């Protein structure tokens with residue numbers, strides 16, 4: 001059975017003290033997480049701190065971004081090999097905040113995925129439509145374009161190791177989550193698209209939902225057939241919310 005994947009994206013939040021409190025609280029419930037794979041994605045400067053706390057636990061480390069180049073004159077950037085050296089297992093790629101604020105194109109995102117995979121990291125490809133695109137009836141086309149650009153670039157064989165995270169932009173940080181039915185409809189569409197390319201992969205690939213997930217709405221969302229876990233931000237900074245979500249009966 002596929003393990004439920006729960007990824008905490010701390011975004012640009014935290015401090016050494018605040019992280020310590022959160023991590024100590026997490027370590028109290030980590031051993032009850034047999035049925036989930038919990039991944040923490042802190043800002044780069046805190047990777048080492050989180051890594052130290054996670055020793056001996058089954059909580060995994062992830063990063064929020066990676067550069068599309070190997071090494072060289074890219075001031076301020078971080079390579080996939082560096083993340084690997086810091087014990088990262090996962091890396092978020094193509095988050096909507098990076099697409100919008102840092103002009104990341106599908107082309108750059110495909111390059112980042114290749115870098116991540118070459119370093120042995122699992123890329124978490126974030127996709128999703130804006131409110132305007134949804135209202136115009138373009139959501140499906142936007143999502144399939146985001147997926148197909150990457151698949152065409154890296155090839156289906158490599159794509160087998162990618163995790164997909166569907167995060168409708170209008171639901172991120174707004175408190176307005178997609179209803180379980182809305183989310184399921186898109187997840188099903190994504191899985192059917194993958195089925196058309198590779199029926200076996202459509203069963204094994206993990207498709208996460210993200211966008212204002214909290215301890216209240218998570219229970220209904222996770223019951224949806226095609227939702228395999230969560231990528232969440234705000235609620236991942238609160239240990240009680242995180243614990244409730246991780247302990248949901250799936």
Ligand SMILES: O=C(CO)COP(=O)(O)O
Pocket residue numbers: 009095167171172173174175210211212213231232233234235
């Ligand atoms: O962007 C997100 C996770 O990557 C979602 O953020 P929120 O859970 O704060 O809406």
